[in-house]
Amino acid sequence: GENVEQHPSTLSVQEGDSAVIKCTYSDSASNYFPWYKQELGKGPQLIIDIRSNVGEKKDQRIAVTLNKTAKHFSLHITETQPEDSAVYFCAALRRDSWGKLQFGAGTQVVVTP
Amino acid sequence: DVKVTQSSRYLVKRTGEKVFLECVQDMDHENMFWYRQDPGLGLRLIYFSYDVKMKEKGDIPEGYSVSREKKERFSLILESASTNQTSMYLCASQGLGTFSSGANVLTFGAGSRLTVL
Numbered sequence: 001g002e003n004v005e006q007h008p009s010t011l012s013v014q015e016g017d018s019a020v021i022k023c024t025y026s027d028s029a030s031n032y033f034p035w036y037k038q039e040l041g042k043g044p045q046l047i048i049d050i051r052s053n054v055g056e057k058k059d060q061r062i063a064v065t066l067n068k069t070a071k072h073f074s075l076h077i078t079e080t081q082p083e084d085s086a087v088y089f090c091a092a093l094r095r096d097s098w099g100k101l102q103f104g105a106g107t108q109v110v111v112t113p
Numbered sequence: 114d115v116k117v118t119q120s121s122r123y124l125v126k127r128t129g130e131k132v133f134l135e136c137v138q139d140m141d142h143e144n145m146f147w148y149r150q151d152p153g154l155g156l157r158l159i160y161f162s163y164d165v166k167m168k169e170k171g172d173i174p175e176g177y178s179v180s181r182e183k184k185e186r187f188s189l190i191l192e193s194a195s196t197n198q199t200s201m202y203l204c205a206s207q208g209l210g211t212f213s214s215g216a217n218v219l220t221f222g223a224g225s226r227l228t229v230l
Contacts, residue, residue, distance in 0.1 A: 009153065032217055043117070043203055043221030044156070089155060099144050099207050099217050100171075103156040 002027040002094045006104025013080050013111055021107045023090035024072040032093035033066060033073045034101065039086045047088075048075070080111045116140070117206050119222035126229050132191040134225050136204030144207040145187035146219065149173065149200050156203065162187055194229045201226050 003026040013019045025033075031052040036044035050057045050064045050073065057064050061080075066073040077084055087108050091101040120135040138145065144163050148156040158171030160179040168179050176198060180188045187206075191198055205219040 004155075006155070034218070036219075036221075041223065043205075043223050044219075045221065046218050049218070093217060099209075100146075100158060100161060101217075101219065103148075105153055105155040 002030060002092055002102040004090060004092050004102050004104040006090050006107060008107060009105065010108045011110070013109070015080060015082060015111050015113050017080055019075075019077040019080055019084070019109055019111075021075045021088055021090065021109075022072060023074070023092075023104050024070075025092040025102075026071065027092070027095050028068075028071060029095045030092040033064070034091050035062075035064060035075050036089045036091065036103075037086045038089065038106075044087075044089055077109075080109075082111050082113060085109055085111045117204055117220050117222040119202075119204050119225045121225050122223065124225060124227045126194050126227065128195060128229060130194050130229075132194050132227065132229075134189040134191075134202055134204075134227070136187045136189070136222055137185050138187075138206035138220070139185065140206065140208065140220075141184065142206035142208045142220075143184075144209070145181065146205045146207070147171075147177075147179065147187070147189045148203045148205065150203055150224070151200055159189065159202075191227075194227075196229050199227060199229045 006023045034049035037047045038044040063076045087106045090104040094100045117138045147159040161169045162181040178190045202225045204222045
């Protein structure tokens with residue numbers, strides 16, 4: 001089945017700096033890659049997603065890049081702010097689907113003022 | 114906005130007790146999921162339902178069962194709770210349709226933190 005690896009597990013950045021989280025997936029048939037953000041005490045919430053026919057997608061300060069050949073995708077957050085502090089999960093749509101996602105282990109991002 | 118409500122935010126149960134975790138969504142979504150969240154392990158799928166009375170095992174179904182008698186409600190049942198089931202449990206719902214309509218997007222509840230003593 002699909003396997004998604006996510007790095008790093010924790011990331012500490014100074015406010016205003018950029019943060020990058022990287023994920024790799026195993027199933028070349030996967031074609032949908034969302035990123036979820038989980039704030040303290042809340043459930044994960046979709047922040048950006050990308051399909052395999054696109055190499056990059058941007059939404060204000062966040063962007064996602066996808067390299068299908070290498071089977072990896074990354075989340076980029078620019079000009080980080082304290083409210084970006086959260087746990088971020090990458091995911092890939094599974095082949096045995098019905099819409100099921102395979103999640104990475106998560107990255108705890110801490111933005112220090 | 115889709116709302117997914119998990120009725121219990123915090124529960125403390127004893128080993129061997131039967132535990133019910135309830136989840137309700139208000140957007141007529143077909144698919145519903147139960148995930149377990151543990152540090153360093155991410156979100157692991159316990160069970161999935163794609164229609165009323167339809168269910169499918171996820172990656173870690175042992176020790177769990179589910180019930181979906183109505184479209185909006187998906188319950189997770191721990192028949193005999195054990196200490197290794199202490200965890201955060203997340204329910205999610207998902208609509209069908211095209212990618213542009215938001216298909217494949219999971220909407221999560223706030224979670225139920227279960228402690229089994």
